[in-house]
Amino acid sequence: MIPYGRQDITQDDIDAVVAVLRSNFLTQGPQVPRFEAKLAAYCGGAYAVAVNSATSALHVACLALGLGEGDWLWTTPNTFVASANCALYCGAQVDFVDIDPHSWNMCPQALAKKLAVAEKAGRLPRIVVPVHLCGTSCDMLAIHELGQRYGFKIIEDASHAIGARYRGEPVGNCRHSDITVFSFHPVKIVTTAEGGATLTNRADLAEKMALLRSHGITRDPRLMSKAPDGPWYYEQVGLGFNYRMTELHAVLGVSQMDRLDEYVSRRHEIATRYDELLAGLPLRIQQRADYSALHLYVIRLNLEEIKKSHREVFVALRERGVGVNLHYIPVHTQPYYRAMGFAEGDFPEAERYYSEAISLPMYPGLTEADLLKVAGALKEAIQG
Numbered sequence: 001m002i003p004y005g006r007q008d009i010t011q012d013d014i015d016a017v018v019a020v021l022r023s024n025f026l027t028q029g030p031q032v033p034r035f036e037a038k039l040a041a042y043c044g045g046a047y048a049v050a051v052n053s054a055t056s057a058l059h060v061a062c063l064a065l066g067l068g069e070g071d072w073l074w075t076t077p078n079t080f081v082a083s084a085n086c087a088l089y090c091g092a093q094v095d096f097v098d099i100d101p102h103s104w105n106m107c108p109q110a111l112a113k114k115l116a117v118a119e120k121a122g123r124l125p126r127i128v129v130p131v132h133l134c135g136t137s138c139d140m141l142a143i144h145e146l147g148q149r150y151g152f153k154i155i156e157d158a159s160h161a162i163g164a165r166y167r168g169e170p171v172g173n174c175r176h177s178d179i180t181v182f183s184f185h186p187v188k189i190v191t192t193a194e195g196g197a198t199l200t201n202r203a204d205l206a207e208k209m210a211l212l213r214s215h216g217i218t219r220d221p222r223l224m225s226k227a228p229d230g231p232w233y234y235e236q237v238g239l240g241f242n243y244r245m246t247e248l249h250a251v252l253g254v255s256q257m258d259r260l261d262e263y264v265s266r267r268h269e270i271a272t273r274y275d276e277l278l279a280g281l282p283l284r285i286q287q288r289a290d291y292s293a294l295h296l297y298v299i300r301l302n303l304e305e306i307k308k309s310h311r312e313v314f315v316a317l318r319e320r321g322v323g324v325n326l327h328y329i330p331v332h333t334q335p336y337y338r339a340m341g342f343a344e345g346d347f348p349e350a351e352r353y354y355s356e357a358i359s360l361p362m363y364p365g366l367t368e369a370d371l372l373k374v375a376g377a378l379k380e381a382i383q384g
C-alpha cells in the first residue's frame with residue numbers, strides 16, 4: 001500500500017539523534033533552543049516556543065491570549081479536531097466559519113457576515129483560528145483586517161504549512177496574526193516524531209507560552225515575586241503543564257529543517273505531475289494562490305459526471321493499493337460537537353467538500369512509478 005503521507009529519515013537525522021542520546025541532556029538541554037532559533041530564523045518571526053505537539057501549541061497559544069470561560073473561539077469546520085478542541089480546554093466555546101468553495105479555507109466573506117451578526121448579539125469571538133488547509137495560506141489580509149475591526153486575536157493553525165509563503169513571505173512570520181502554530185507529526189512537512197511549535201513577534205506572548213509549557217515555573221529572577229532564596233530557587237508563577245519537547249525530538253527537527261525547502265519543492269514537482277496525469281478526469285483541485293507547502297494533494301470528485309459514489313471510488317483506490325485518506329470530516333459533525341448543538345447542514349460548503357474529497361498520496365519519497373500507479377488506479381476507480 002502506498003501511504004498518503006510518510007516521513008523521510010536520513011542517516012544525518014539518525015546520527016544527530018544518536019549523538020544526543022549519548023550526550024548529557026535528554027531534555028532541557030541546548031537542542032530545543034537551537035531548534036527554536038532555527039524555526040524563528042526560517043520564518044522571520046521573532047520568537048519560537050517548541051512543545052510536544054501542535055495540540056499543546058494551540059492550547060498554550062489560546063491561554064497566552066487570555067481565552068477563558070465566557071469567550072468564543074471560531075475556526076473552520078474543515079480541519080483536524082485539535083484546532084477547535086483548544087478552546088474547550090480553556091473553558092471557552094467554539095463556533096465555526098464555513099469554507100470558500102475554491103480555496104477550501106475559511107471564507108473571509110462568511111467570516112465578515114458572521115461577525116456582523118455576532119456583534120449585534122454581543123457574542124464576538126476573542127480568537128479566530130484560520131487553518132492553512134493542504135499547506136495553502138488562508139486570505140490572511142482579509143482576516144487580519146476583520147480582526148482589527150472587531151478586535152479578535154488570530155492564531156494561524158499552520159500545521160500543514162511550514163515552508164509555505166503568503167504574499168512572498170514565509171508563513172510563520174505572524175505579519176497578519178498574533179501567533180502561528182506548526183505541527184511536526186510524521187505526516188507533516190518536517191517531523192520531530194511528535195512535536196509542535198508556536199511563533200510570535202510579541203515577547204510577552206512568547207514568555208507566557210514558555211511558562212505554560214513547563215508547569216508555570218520560572219528560573220528567571222525578572223519574573224519572580226521576590227529575590228531568589230539561593231541558586232536552587234525557582235518559582236511557580238502560574239498554572240502550566242508539562243508540554244516540553246525532548247532533546248531527541250528537537251535535534252531531529254534541527255536536522256530535518258535543513259531539508260525543508262527541498263521537501264517543499266519536491267512536493268511541488270509531485271503536484272505538477274499529478275496535475276498532468278489527472279488532467280481531463282472529472283475532478284477539481286484546490287485553488288492554490290501563493291506558494292503552498294503542499295502537505296496534501298486533495299481531489300474533489302465531480303460526482304454528477306461519475307457513475308460511482310464517493311465511497312466506491314475511495315474503496316476502489318484502497319483495494320488497488322493506494323492508501324488514500326480524507327481530510328477532513330467536518331468537526332461540527334463529530335458526536336462530541338453534535339452534543340453541543342451543532343448539526344448537519346450548519347456549514348454546507350464544508351459538508352459538500354467532505355462528500356467529494358479524497359487525499360491522494362503526497363510525500364517527498366513518492367517515485368514516478370508510484371505516481372503512475374496512483375493515477376492509473378484513480379482512472380480505473382472512476383471509470384471501471
Ligand SMILES: *Cc1c(COP(=O)(O)O)cnc(C)c1O
Nearest residue numbers: 053054055080082159183184185
Ligand atoms: C496535525 C494537525 C494538528 C495537530 O497536530 P499534532 O502535532 O498531532 O498535535 C492540528 N491542526 C491541524 C490542521 C493538523 O493537521
